[in-house]
Amino acid sequence: MTSALNDIEPADIHLLTGMLDTMTDHVFLLRIEAGRYRLVYCNQAMERFMNQSDTLLCGLFLDDIVSDSVLYGKIAGNYQRAIAAGHVICYEESTEGFDSAPVTIFETSVSPLRGRDGSSVYICGISRDITARRDAETALQKTNEKLAQQLAENHRLHEKLHEEAMRDPLTNLFNRRYFLESLSRELNRAQREQHSVTLMMLDIDYFKSLNDEYGHAVGDQVLIEFSQRLLEGMRKADVVCRWGGEEFLIMMPGLSQEDAYKRMIQWREANSPMVFRVADQSVSIRFSSGLATAPENGASSDELINATDRALYLAKAAGRDQVQLFG
Numbered sequence: 323m324t325s326a327l328n329d330i331e332p333a334d335i336h337l338l339t340g341m342l343d344t345m346t347d348h349v350f351l352l353r354i355e356a357g358r359y360r361l362v363y364c365n366q367a368m369e370r371f372m373n374q375s376d377t378l379l380c381g382l383f384l385d386d387i388v389s390d391s392v393l394y395g396k397i398a399g400n401y402q403r404a405i406a407a408g409h410v411i412c413y414e415e416s417t418e419g420f421d422s423a424p425v426t427i428f429e430t431s432v433s434p435l436r437g438r439d440g441s442s443v444y445i446c447g448i449s450r451d452i453t454a455r456r457d458a459e460t461a462l463q464k465t466n467e468k469l470a471q472q473l474a475e476n477h478r479l480h481e482k483l484h485e486e487a488m489r490d491p492l493t494n495l496f497n498r499r500y501f502l503e504s505l506s507r508e509l510n511r512a513q514r515e516q517h518s519v520t521l522m523m524l525d526i527d528y529f530k531s532l533n534d535e536y537g538h539a540v541g542d543q544v545l546i547e548f549s550q551r552l553l554e555g556m557r558k559a560d561v562v563c564r565w566g567g568e569e570f571l572i573m574m575p576g577l578s579q580e581d582a583y584k585r586m587i588q589w590r591e592a593n594s595p596m597v598f599r600v601a602d603q604s605v606s607i608r609f610s611s612g613l614a615t616a617p618e619n620g621a622s623s624d625e626l627i628n629a630t631d632r633a634l635y636l637a638k639a640a641g642r643d644q645v646q647l648f649g
């Protein structure tokens with residue numbers, strides 16, 4: 323490299339500057355004079371960018387070219403860092419504050435050099451305009467953020483749909499489909515772990531008359547409030563479902579028939595008759611229920627549900643407002 327340069331006559335220095343003028347990067351050389359930076363060389367790309375009036379930049383001090391003190395402080399600070407380090411340093415800089423050109427982001431490397439006399443210090447630099455790259459990166463980041471938001475929203479909608487697919491829209495209790503899936507799972511587990519699963523079916527007595535007397539909207543409200551009371555009265559592990567119409571089915575994993583019966587009797591004492599305040603009217607309901615337990619009353623979902631239904635039928639047939647066991 324050095325020997326190649328030795329082959330160039332001082333009179334042919336224009337070969338080097340001509341070469342530097344073909345570059346789109348800015349190339350510059352500053353000499354430190356009494357703490358100020360005098361521009362001793364810059365290529366055409368930099369001249370065009372910096373010099374909006376037609377005066378030549380070379381020979382001017384940096385503080386004459388960059389009048390904004392904040393921007394000047396940043397530039398000079400980087401030069402000081404390079405001098406302190408004694409080698410090339412790289413950084414990004416913005417021209418914000420330099421009025422005569424649009425705000426541009428540069429990737430700059432500067433290195434401290436010594437002159438032939440050994441005492442004068444120069445700063446030699448190359449700056450590459452990376453504004454378009456930065457803009458593209460920012461646009462890409464925004465697109466990615468938007469995509470991430472859309473993904474999160476899709477996920478939320480998916481969860482919502484999934485949740486809705488297992489709920490009864492009126493009461494928000496689990497629906498029949500979800501109940502059957504849970505029951506089948508629970509019966510398998512109960513068989514493996516040798517514990518009981520008790521089902522209870524509840525049916526509001528004379529609900530048709532309630533609808534006839536107060537209207538369907540009041541009937542709906544009663545179903546909603548009855549569901550809420552049911553939920554409040556059950557354990558966390560119990561699965562409460564609206565089986566259909568005014569019929570509810572509850573799965574109580576791990577509860578024997580005897581324990582479930584005791585719990586139901588207690589719950590009935592506190593909740594029957596159940597009185598609601600709906601549309602400024604006091605509405606009172608009673609309900610019948612039937613209990614059946616796996617494995618003794620049925621090992622499969624169908625058998626167990628039929629047994630529970632049968633127990634409920636017995637409660638209705640015996641005059642309603644009571645709980646009956648299967649068998």
Ligand SMILES: Nc1nc2c(ncn2[C@@H]2O[C@H](COP(=O)(O)OP(=O)(O)OP(=O)(O)O)[C@@H](O)[C@H]2O)c(=O)[nH]1
Pocket residue numbers: 492525526527528529530531533537538539540541542545566567568638642
């Ligand atoms: N308001 C309202 N009524 C419903 C809904 N689903 C079913 N019903 C009504 O519930 C009533 C059920 O009537 P039945 O099966 O004769 O039962 P019941 O009148 O409760 O008589 P028993 O069960 O024998 O005591 C019908 O009138 C249905 O229209 C609902 O979502 N909202």
